[in-house]
Amino acid sequence: MPAGPWGQAPPAPQAPAPRPQPRPVGLTRTDFIAAIRRNRRNTALLCLALTLVGVAAGGGIGWAFGVLADPDPASPLPPMFLISGAAAMLAFSAVWTLIAVFAGDRIVLGITGARAVGKDEAPVLHNVVEEMALAAGLPKPRVMIVETAALNAFATGTRPEKAAVAVTRGLLNALGRDELQGVVAHEMGHVANNDVLYMTAVGVLVGLIVVASDLALRSMRFVGAGGRRSGDSRKGGGGAMVLAAILVLLAIGLLSPLMARVVQMAVSRQREYLADATSVKLTRNPLGLIGALQKLDAAPVRWADASRAVQHLFIVNPFKKFAADASALMATHPSIEQRIERLKALG
Amino acid sequence: MSTTGWIVVAAVAFVAAAVVVLYNALVAGRNQVEAAWRQIDVQLKRRRDLVPNLVEAVKGYMGHERDTLENVIKARNAAVGAAGGPREGQIQAEAALSGVLGRLFALAESYPQLKANENVMQLQEELSSTENKIAFSRQHYNDSVMAQNTRVESFPAVLVAGALGFAKHPYFEIAEQDREVPQVKLR
Numbered sequence: 001m002p003a004g005p006w007g008q009a010p011p012a013p014q015a016p017a018p019r020p021q022p023r024p025v026g027l028t029r030t031d032f033i034a035a036i037r038r039n040r041r042n043t044a045l046l047c048l049a050l051t052l053v054g055v056a057a058g059g060g061i062g063w064a065f066g067v068l069a070d071p072d073p074a075s076p077l078p079p080m081f082l083i084s085g086a087a088a089m090l091a092f093s094a095v096w097t098l099i100a101v102f103a104g105d106r107i108v109l110g111i112t113g114a115r116a117v118g119k120d121e122a123p124v125l126h127n128v129v130e131e132m133a134l135a136a137g138l139p140k141p142r143v144m145i146v147e148t149a150a151l152n153a154f155a156t157g158t159r160p161e162k163a164a165v166a167v168t169r170g171l172l173n174a175l176g177r178d179e180l181q182g183v184v185a186h187e188m189g190h191v192a193n194n195d196v197l198y199m200t201a202v203g204v205l206v207g208l209i210v211v212a213s214d215l216a217l218r219s220m221r222f223v224g225a226g227g228r229r230s231g232d233s234r235k236g237g238g239g240a241m242v243l244a245a246i247l248v249l250l251a252i253g254l255l256s257p258l259m260a261r262v263v264q265m266a267v268s269r270q271r272e273y274l275a276d277a278t279s280v281k282l283t284r285n286p287l288g289l290i291g292a293l294q295k296l297d298a299a300p301v302r303w304a305d306a307s308r309a310v311q312h313l314f315i316v317n318p319f320k321k322f323a324a325d326a327s328a329l330m331a332t333h334p335s336i337e338q339r340i341e342r343l344k345a346l347g
Numbered sequence: 348m349s350t351t352g353w354i355v356v357a358a359v360a361f362v363a364a365a366v367v368v369l370y371n372a373l374v375a376g377r378n379q380v381e382a383a384w385r386q387i388d389v390q391l392k393r394r395r396d397l398v399p400n401l402v403e404a405v406k407g408y409m410g411h412e413r414d415t416l417e418n419v420i421k422a423r424n425a426a427v428g429a430a431g432g433p434r435e436g437q438i439q440a441e442a443a444l445s446g447v448l449g450r451l452f453a454l455a456e457s458y459p460q461l462k463a464n465e466n467v468m469q470l471q472e473e474l475s476s477t478e479n480k481i482a483f484s485r486q487h488y489n490d491s492v493m494a495q496n497t498r499v500e501s502f503p504a505v506l507v508a509g510a511l512g513f514a515k516h517p518y519f520e521i522a523e524q525d526r527e528v529p530q531v532k533l534r
Binding site for chain 1: 379382383386390476479480483484486487490491
């Protein structure tokens with residue numbers, strides 16, 4: 001045996017130190033009704049903040065257009081355009097939010113082709129949904145099935161009283177009762193945590209910011225002509241104003257959608273972890289959901305004709321095959337390995 | 348008014364507002380516990396209704412288990428008698444019924460003829476699903492009780508809770524002897 005530098009055998013290679021266990025998310029709460037109240041408040045605040053960002057972007061674009069149309073610093077156009085841009089943004093966001101909140105569940109159910117089933121048609125599914133509603137202390141949601149071989153599930157409804165839980169036929173056939181209970185509890189978790197309202201609101205406002213940025217970028221092609229024309233015919237102040245307008249448009253066009261999407265996806269992933277934790281709290285049995293996630297991961301059938309508009313609603317993303325890189329900034333869901341790891345930490 | 352006067356007024360207003368907020372939170376918590384209890388009650392009633400049907404259906408097959416069947420009926424009748432009475436008595440009677448029903452289910456495993464009877468199988472499925480629902484609504488009741496008891500005992504609510512008529516609620520627990528695994532004799 002080779003001696004070490006101090007005449008001893010070298011120490012055996014140590015096993016890598018165990019990774020610090022991730023902190024369970026939101027597990028201390030057992031009072032869902034209070035949690036929903038808190039969540040509503042957070043949603044309102046977040047919506048207000050994102051609306052302000054959207055209105056500011058609308059105003060900025062309006063102002064920049066005004067400057068480009070008439071770079072004279074004394075011109076009345078820029079402030080007029082600023083106000084009308086902001087007002088248009090506000091009106092647009094109000095209408096869009098109303099549609100999303102009041103018709104969102106019908107739109108989602110229509111897009112996915114989910115169909116309500118009676119208790120005689122799917123007795124076990126009905127029993128499991130009712131059990132989980134009792135565990136959460138919430139009204140029993142509508143029970144729906146999507147006729148596809150893919151393995152997936154989702155919840156919708158912006159209020160617990162209007163909620164629906166849908167599972168695919170493939171999932172119903174592939175999972176045992178405990179695993180089905182874990183999945184249904186995850187969806188009940190989305191309902192209990194009011195995630196549908198939360199993500200609908202975030203989705204609307206992010207969409208709005210993306211539209212604004214698109215507008216800003218499209219307008220850039222007119223800037224070249226406008227800038228040159230103003231350079232020789234106007235006073236020096238106009239040139240600086242035009243430069244500022246171009247910078248504002250560029251900032252709105254390039255940065256805001258990126259930031260908004262990153263925030264949205266981070267929120268989405270956090271809500272998935274929270275729903276997993278809620279699922280365990282309802283069933284008191286992490287093994288059911290772990291088994292279900294493993295089967296979902298191994299399933300060969302992806303849901304090819306699912307719509308991207310609703311991908312964040314599902315229990316696993318219907319498009320991506322999850323690998324280690326799935327936790328990239330733009331993923332709607334954490335990777336299944338990471339979710340299972342956290343679930344094991346709970347058990 | 349003097350500065351001191353204003354300070355006193357502000358302090359009184361602050362305390363009054365704090366009591367109002369505390370009181371409303373305590374009322375909401377108590378109502379949630381009551382709603383949770385009613386959910387259990389619905390399931391318990393369903394079980395009390397299902398039990399005689401099941402006993403009637405298995406009597407022909409399980410003649411040797413007359414003691415167990417009589418115990419089930421006795422426990423069921425005791426639960427019916429306790430319904431509507433004080434909550435502690437109800438909890439005890441229903442927990443006893445859970446215990447004897449568990450024993451009956453375990454014994455039924457050794458009667459393969461029962462599995463061939465569709466009526467019995469349906470009743471057993473309904474009853475075990477009801478058992479699940481009782482378990483989950485009890486879990487929600489206990490969660491709500493824990494939240495409310497924490498609220499009642501927390502500072503500063505503990506100063507006013509008693510005076511305002513808020514007490515701790517009892518947990519729905521299963522008695523010690525009912526948690527024992529039923530003895531299954533091989534014959």
